[in-house]
Amino acid sequence: MRHENKKRQSGCPVAFGLDTFGDRWSLLIIRDVMLKGKKTYSEFMNAKEAIASNILIDRLKHLETEGILEKSRDPENRRSFIYALTKKGRDLTPIILEIITWSGLHDQRPFAMRGLVEEIGKDREEFEALLRSE
Amino acid sequence: MRHENKKRQSGCPVAFGLDTFGDRWSLLIIRDVMLKGKKTYSEFMNAKEAIASNILIDRLKHLETEGILEKSRDPENRRSFIYALTKKGRDLTPIILEIITWSGLHDQRPFAMRGLVEEIGKDREEFEALLRSE
DNA sequence: CTAACATCTTGCGTTTTGCAAGTCGATTCT
DNA sequence: AGAATCGACTTGCAAAACGCAAGATGTTAG
Structure with missing residues (x-):
C-alpha cells in the first residue's frame, strides 16, 4: 500500500509513531474525527485541505489496520460507514x-x-x- | 523546494504544524539534535534510519528557513557546520x-x-x- | 426499477523520494 | 607546495507516492 508498511524498524519510539501516523494526511484525518466530530468518508472529503479520494481511502484503511480507527455501519444511514477512534487513537x-x-x-x-x-x-x-x- | 512551500493555508494549527515539520524525516532530524545531541550533517547521515543525502540537505534547509534550526560554523572544525535548535525548535x-x-x-x-x-x-x-x- | 447517494477503484500524468556517483572547498599529510 | 582526506553538498536517474478525473459498486428512497 505505502511506506508505512516497510517500517523503519529502528526501535526508536519517535520513528514508530511517525511510521504509524506521521504522514501528510493521517493526522489531519485524526484531527477531523477528534476535534471536528467527523465520522464518514464524505465528511472527510469535505475538509478544507481537499484530500484526493484515493489517498483518503488509503489512509482510512491504513489507520484502521494500525488500530487507530475502527469502521462500522452507521445505524442511522445504512449506506454510510462510521469511522471512530479506538483507545489507541484517542491516546x-x-x-x-x-x-x-x-x-x-x-x-x-x-x-x-x-x-x-x-x-x-x-x-x-x-x-x-x-x-x-x- | 518541496511540498511545505505550498502551505495548505487552511489556518488550522494542526495543518500548520504538519506543513512545518510533519514529513517523513524532519521530526527524526529534530529528535537527533534534541535527544541524541547530533549537530552536523555527517552525524545525521549516520542515523539508523538511513536518510538519503539529498533528502537530508533538503530537510536541513527547510528546517532552517522555517526557523527551527540554525546553522553556524563549527569553531572546533572549520570544515563542519553545526545545526542547532532555535527557541521555536526547542518548543x-x-x-x-x-x-x-x-x-x-x-x-x-x-x-x-x-x-x-x-x-x-x-x-x-x-x-x-x-x-x-x- | 430507477435515481440519487455514499463509498470506493482505476488510469494516468506529475511530484517526491531513494540510491549511486560525483563535485567542491577546507584541512591534514608528506 | 602537492596529494590525499574529510565533510558538506549536488546531480542524474529509476522507483514510489501523490493528485486529479472519471468510473464502478453497493445501498436506500421514491
Whole structure:
C-alpha cells in the first residue's frame, strides 16, 4: 500500500509513531474525527485541505489496520460507514494538543485560527478530558 | 523546494504544524539534535534510519528557513557546520515527548526501545526542563 | 426499477523520494 | 607546495507516492 508498511524498524519510539501516523494526511484525518466530530468518508472529503479520494481511502484503511480507527455501519444511514477512534487513537490526543499549542505560539499568519488554541490554553486538562470521554 | 512551500493555508494549527515539520524525516532530524545531541550533517547521515543525502540537505534547509534550526560554523572544525535548535525548535520538545509516550504505550514489538520511554515517564517535568535548558 | 447517494477503484500524468556517483572547498599529510 | 582526506553538498536517474478525473459498486428512497 505505502511506506508505512516497510517500517523503519529502528526501535526508536519517535520513528514508530511517525511510521504509524506521521504522514501528510493521517493526522489531519485524526484531527477531523477528534476535534471536528467527523465520522464518514464524505465528511472527510469535505475538509478544507481537499484530500484526493484515493489517498483518503488509503489512509482510512491504513489507520484502521494500525488500530487507530475502527469502521462500522452507521445505524442511522445504512449506506454510510462510521469511522471512530479506538483507545489507541484517542491516546493521540496529547500529541494533537501539543501541535496546536506549538502553532499557537509560532503561527504568525494573519488568518491563523487562534480560537481553538485559546480554548485549549484556558483549561487543557478539562479540554483533554472532554475529548477522551467520548 | 518541496511540498511545505505550498502551505495548505487552511489556518488550522494542526495543518500548520504538519506543513512545518510533519514529513517523513524532519521530526527524526529534530529528535537527533534534541535527544541524541547530533549537530552536523555527517552525524545525521549516520542515523539508523538511513536518510538519503539529498533528502537530508533538503530537510536541513527547510528546517532552517522555517526557523527551527540554525546553522553556524563549527569553531572546533572549520570544515563542519553545526545545526542547532532555535527557541521555536526547542518548543517542539513536548510534541516529541508525547510521541515517545504514545509509542511506549502502543509499540508491542519485541525490540522497542523502552529505556527512553521509562526515563521520560519517571519525571517528565525534569526531563523536559533538562532538554530545554541547553 | 430507477435515481440519487455514499463509498470506493482505476488510469494516468506529475511530484517526491531513494540510491549511486560525483563535485567542491577546507584541512591534514608528506 | 602537492596529494590525499574529510565533510558538506549536488546531480542524474529509476522507483514510489501523490493528485486529479472519471468510473464502478453497493445501498436506500421514491
